[in-house]
Amino acid sequence: MTGSNRLPAQPDTVKRGKPSSWPSRRHRNHSLKREAVVIAAARAFSAKGFHNTSLDDIAAALGVSKPTVYYYVESKEQLLFECFQAGLERIREGLRTVEDSPLSARERLNEVVRHYARAVASEFGWCMVRAEDQDLGPELSRHIKALKAEIDRGMRRLLELGIAEGSIEPCDTKMTAFAMAGALNWIAHWYRENQPMTAAQLADKFVAVFETGLLPRAGSQGGSRPRA
Amino acid sequence: MTGSNRLPAQPDTVKRGKPSSWPSRRHRNHSLKREAVVIAAARAFSAKGFHNTSLDDIAAALGVSKPTVYYYVESKEQLLFECFQAGLERIREGLRTVEDSPLSARERLNEVVRHYARAVASEFGWCMVRAEDQDLGPELSRHIKALKAEIDRGMRRLLELGIAEGSIEPCDTKMTAFAMAGALNWIAHWYRENQPMTAAQLADKFVAVFETGLLPRAGSQGGSRPRA
Numbered sequence: 001m002t003g004s005n006r007l008p009a010q011p012d013t014v015k016r017g018k019p020s021s022w023p024s025r026r027h028r029n030h031s032l033k034r035e036a037v038v039i040a041a042a043r044a045f046s047a048k049g050f051h052n053t054s055l056d057d058i059a060a061a062l063g064v065s066k067p068t069v070y071y072y073v074e075s076k077e078q079l080l081f082e083c084f085q086a087g088l089e090r091i092r093e094g095l096r097t098v099e100d101s102p103l104s105a106r107e108r109l110n111e112v113v114r115h116y117a118r119a120v121a122s123e124f125g126w127c128m129v130r131a132e133d134q135d136l137g138p139e140l141s142r143h144i145k146a147l148k149a150e151i152d153r154g155m156r157r158l159l160e161l162g163i164a165e166g167s168i169e170p171c172d173t174k175m176t177a178f179a180m181a182g183a184l185n186w187i188a189h190w191y192r193e194n195q196p197m198t199a200a201q202l203a204d205k206f207v208a209v210f211e212t213g214l215l216p217r218a219g220s221q222g223g224s225r226p227r228a
Numbered sequence: 229m230t231g232s233n234r235l236p237a238q239p240d241t242v243k244r245g246k247p248s249s250w251p252s253r254r255h256r257n258h259s260l261k262r263e264a265v266v267i268a269a270a271r272a273f274s275a276k277g278f279h280n281t282s283l284d285d286i287a288a289a290l291g292v293s294k295p296t297v298y299y300y301v302e303s304k305e306q307l308l309f310e311c312f313q314a315g316l317e318r319i320r321e322g323l324r325t326v327e328d329s330p331l332s333a334r335e336r337l338n339e340v341v342r343h344y345a346r347a348v349a350s351e352f353g354w355c356m357v358r359a360e361d362q363d364l365g366p367e368l369s370r371h372i373k374a375l376k377a378e379i380d381r382g383m384r385r386l387l388e389l390g391i392a393e394g395s396i397e398p399c400d401t402k403m404t405a406f407a408m409a410g411a412l413n414w415i416a417h418w419y420r421e422n423q424p425m426t427a428a429q430l431a432d433k434f435v436a437v438f439e440t441g442l443l444p445r446a447g448s449q450g451g452s453r454p455r456a
Contacts, residue, residue, distance in 0.1 A: 051279070106442055162442070169444050175433040176442075178418065179411040186410025205403040213441020214334055214390070214404075216397045 034072045036062065039123060041076075042083040046126035050080055081140050084131035087124030088147050091116045095154040105162030110207045112155060116184045117203035125188035152177055169213075180210055262300040264290065267351060269304075270311040274354035278308055309368045312359035315352030316375050319344045323382040333390030338435045340383060344412045345431035353416035380405055397441075408438055 040061045044053045055076055059066045073079050094115025098108035120128060132144050155177045162168025184206065191202060268289045272281045283304055287294045301307045322343025326336035348356060360372055383405045390396025412434065419430060 109442070159442075166444060168442050169440050171437065171440055171442075172433055175430075176437050178414070179434060179437045182412070182414025182417070183407040183410040185417075186406070186413055189410070189413075190406065202403075205400055206407060209399065209404050209407045211441055211443045212397050212399055213439055213443070214337070214387075214396050214399075215439045215441070215445075216394060217443075218446040 030072075037069055037072045038079065038082045038086055041079040042086070042123045042127055045080060045083065045130075046123060050076075050130065055079075077136050077140060080127055080131055080136065081144070083124050083127035084144060085147070087119045087122060087128035088151065090119035090122070090124075091151050092147075092154075095151070098158075104167035105158045105165060106167040106211075109155065109158040109162060109168070110211070112158065113180065113184065113207050113210060114200070114203040116151075116181075117187060117206050118199045120184055120187040121191045121193070121199035121202055123193070125191070129185045129188045152181065155180065183209075258300075265297055265300045266307065266310045266314055269301075269307040270314070270351045270355050273308060273311065273358075274351060278304075278358065283307075305364050305368060308355055308359055308364065309372070311352050311355035312372060313375070315347045315350060315356035316379065318347035318350070318352075319379050320375075320382075323379070326386075332395035333386045333393055334395040334439075337383065337386040337390060337396070338439070340386065341408065341412065341435050341438060342428075342431040344379075344409075345415060345434050346427045348412055348415040349419045349421070349427035349430055351421070353419070357413045357416045380409065383408065411437075 037058065041053075041058050044057050044061060048057070053076070055066050055069050058079070059069045062069070073082065091112065094112040097115075098111050101108050101111075103111075119125070132141065132148075136144070156173045159168060159171065159173040159176055163170050163173070187202065187206075191199070193199075197205075265286065269281075269286050272285050272289060276285070281304070283294050283297050286307070287297045290297070301310065319340065322340040325343075326339050329336050329339075331339075347353070360369065360376075364372070384401045387396060387399065387401040387404055391398050391401070415430065415434075419427070421427075425433075
């Protein structure tokens with residue numbers, strides 16, 4: 001966690017669209033400030049846990065009053081859901097990016113893995129992997145499960161495509177997708193942003209782990225790995 | 229969760245030692261009852277979460293009074309630690325089992341993976357993967373971290389041995405061990421004992437996922453995997 005996240009400052013991670021796509025300056029400011037609230041919440045939940053964090057804590061981190069926070073989000077539960085969704089959106093973006101790609105299914109899956117690893121290594125990681133355990137109401141829980149199932153389907157589909165076209169070694173696609181998602185989700189338990197390894201480097205290392213497998217590969221004496 | 233776990237009944241999972249190793253019947257009864265308390269706690273924590281479970285709940289599940297539970301363990305924190313340790317002990321048992329084995333390091337690592345997967349799929353799984361997040365005191369937290377680090381070292385050592393002897397494809401051993409442990413730990417989030425797949429079947433499937441890797445293997449058209 002570096003830098004201040006007081007409300008008036010624009011958070012690093014906000015992507016500016018083209019000016020013509022902004023309905024109005026007021027609307028843009030509202031979106032930016034709402035995003036700053038969500039990021040501050042993600043950092044607070046990650047540092048102290050959901051139940052130990054109050055909206056007062058989040059307001060204090062932003063240097064604003066609690067009513068100001070309520071102006072942007074209706075409840076702490078809603079905030080957790082927004083954090084979860086913001087993280088998951090990065091993985092969905094990965095799935096969308098490779099949708100019409102000419103690359104092999106394995107390379108497309110690797111791209112999704114990179115998006116996934118970077119998302120879980122971000123400030124949203126904790127919320128992404130813990131949101132489901134936080135006694136949310138039935139509607140938000142259902143929504144979270146549905147979004148997770150969508151990611152799972154996307155990964156399994158790429159595994160199936162890769163096996164069919166020969167770019168991925170035949171495997172149990174369900175178990176492989178579960179193992180990959182588990183390994184990726186667990187990153188939130190050990191990765192910290194102040195580590196020497198960047199999230200992008202970590203993502204590439206995970207791609208290599210999933211690709212290689214433990215069984216020695218024919219003709220790879222001395223360590224070089226064949227690329228299909 | 230099947231069967232009753234009322235205190236007078238002997239839990240299924242208790243392994244009887246040889247009679248000669250029992251110091252006395254009284255000591256043995258104490259151990260068995262203490263183990264029943266730990267198993268009941270593991271099930272309650274897993275079903276309701278640590279903070280939502282009281283010692284009253286655990287006593288009620290066993291059909292005894294709260295003072296009876298206190299006779300066996302001093303606090304809820306201690307109980308969580310015992311659950312964690314009971315699960316982790318199964319993985320350590322796997323590491324001990326393969327210590328002097330004539331098998332290749334990869335086959336020994338697979339055996340540890342099988343112990344690991346079965347442990348996380350057991351009633352202790354939830355406690356194993358969540359104990360660290362439950363605001364335990366500094367001493368228990370340190371103890372938990374130390375035990376986890378021991379497992380990590382054991383897995384990395386087998387990876388290094390396997391690479392040196394040629395039974396494991398060269399890889400980043402730290403990242404591979406982290407990815408494997410993450411995938412295995414995550415089993416606690418999705419596996420339920422009443423699933424059609426047994427924990428042993430699940431364990432074998434995870435071994436296959438870790439061994440194979442996504443990259444096609446030379447000469448494996450049609451799906452057969454070469455064994456080194």
